[in-house]
Amino acid sequence: MFLTTFLTARYGRCFPSRAAIESHHVRAFDRFRRKVMPRSPFYRDLARTPLAALPRMDKASLMENFSAINTCGLDYDRALEVALRAEKTRDFSPLIGKVSVGLSTGTSGQRGLFLTTPRERAQWAAIMLGRFWPDLRRRQRVAFFMRADNALYRSMSNPMIRFEFFDMMTPWDEHLPRLNGLDPTVLIAPARILGQLALAGLRISPQRVISIAETLMPDDRAAITASFGCRVDEVYQATEGVMAMTCPAGNLHLNEHWLRIERDVIDPATGAFCPVIHDFTRESLPILNYRLNDVLIPDPEPCPCGCASQRIARIEGREDDMLWWPGPSGPRLVPADAIRNMIACLPLRLRDWRAIQRGDVLEIWLDGADSDPRPALEQALTDLGRRLNCTPPQLLVRQGLPSEGDAKRRRVRVDAG
Known part of the structure; x- marks a missing residue:
């Protein structure tokens, strides 16, 4: 599975048309209904229900029904206990069986849990490595800045990749000598952290710089690009999954190879919409008819890369903002x-x-x-x-x-x- 996903992410042909995307989604959800939904007590009797008719979910309702929705038989209180202990001790290695548990607060401050199985961690790593590994012939050094570590992120580590986690809760001055010593070939961090690193006078020369977790603003993009001398890629990832990634042409596309993302339009004049997610790869905690309160602005222009997946002009922010x-x-x-x-x-x-x-x-x-x-x-x-x-x-x-x-x-x- 890892190799197939890796090769698809790196060399697979993009969707040439909306019809091809729709056909792919039909096949993917047919499997998901047969193989995954019956394992969820919440969705077991809804396996033949049209996607749009499934119960509308958001973070609050997903957490309220967490114990019934997940397919791993995990109780919400037990999973929360493990996640909170990891946050307190900053030791993110404990699993429940083979399942990793992560805690998310998001920009809204609303607490949420996410789960990943070994298969899901391998798939995520294959997608990220397939898309962003600079040179398959050389061993890579990855510096990853995030508020919390997780087995999901460490799934990128392998004999060809030295992966180092930089805890954003650690004092800033402790990171800089360590980062200079690593001299990462791949630098992954929230936009704010990348902006600070660009001004820190570091002696590093990354080949790939990837912005995550926050909206990347044009002035930050320009400063980061000038400092590190390479293009800044974006991965728009929420607790609910990898929503979008930059293509080889440098444009942000919705991740329609692994998700179906519908639009709840909030401003017809600009096309601004909140995404409604149906994930046909997430088996541990199914994400179906799930509305995010992020606001995305679509770009109607076709992309030079030739991919028909929806191009995104920018991530505007939270609907509440x-x-x-x-x-x-x-x-x-x-x-x-x-x-x-x-x-x-x-x-x-x-x-x-x-x-x-x-x-x-x-x-x-x-x-x-x-x-x-x-x-x-x-x-x-x-x-x-x-x-x-x-x-x-x-x-x-x-x-x-x-x-x-x-x-x-x-x-x-x-x-x-």
Whole structure:
């Protein structure tokens, strides 16, 4: 299975058309209904139910029904106990039988569990290695930055790969000498960490740099590319699976070879949608009719790579963090990208920034502004409202950066509290 998946990820022909994707999904779900769903107490009697008619899931409902949904006979409380102990001790090696348990908080802070069997870990490793291994003729050194380790990630380790986990909960200064000593050929980290590494004066020359876990912003991409001298690839992976990856042409595509991803459109003008996932590879904890609150912007242009899998222009952020400003015919979605461009075009130098909407007030936090930003910000906000035909909220300018409790940076967000 590993070799087949590896070869498919590295050399397999991409889907030439939507019809080919649909045909592939029909065959994959026919097997999944016969082989996997009967093993789940929750889905056993729903094996012949149309996908769209299955119970709608999100993280809360998946966790509420965790004990009945998983096919491994694991109790939620037992799995949570193992995951919490690993978080506390920072020892992520214990398994329940052969099943690894991971804890996810995501950007929302809502706690969730994920499971992986040996087969699933091998498949994930085969996909990642097949797609991103720089040179099959040479042994690779992989540096992987993440909040928590897991047997899933260590499944990439083999005689040809030296895999080292860098715990993001460890003091930053401890990482740099170790990273210089490793001199990784593959560097994998959240966008924020890659941005910090790009400025750290490291003596490393990775051949592949892969951004994970956070939205990769254009200014960060440019800085990382300039520092390390190679293209930045993206893997859009949630607890629920590998959602999208960059293709050889450098564009982000939905992972329709292993998932069926439908759209819950929230803004017809831009096509912005929340993905609804049906995963026909996840056997330990079936993910079916599962709606993520991430907002994706589709790119209608065909990709030079020739793959018909949906191309994604950008990952906009969480649905809860979408800015909606009043317009003449109702609320108007203000893309986070519009806020980013507005800040980028300000005639002043900045180290960093945040935009937080609280009710009818938009707080703009500016770190390191070298001049008074208010006049330029007020004009930029007025121009943005005019361009989008909507009314901007009241502006409040703050210096520095706000305290941020979650591990994932979100430069544009809504604070409902």
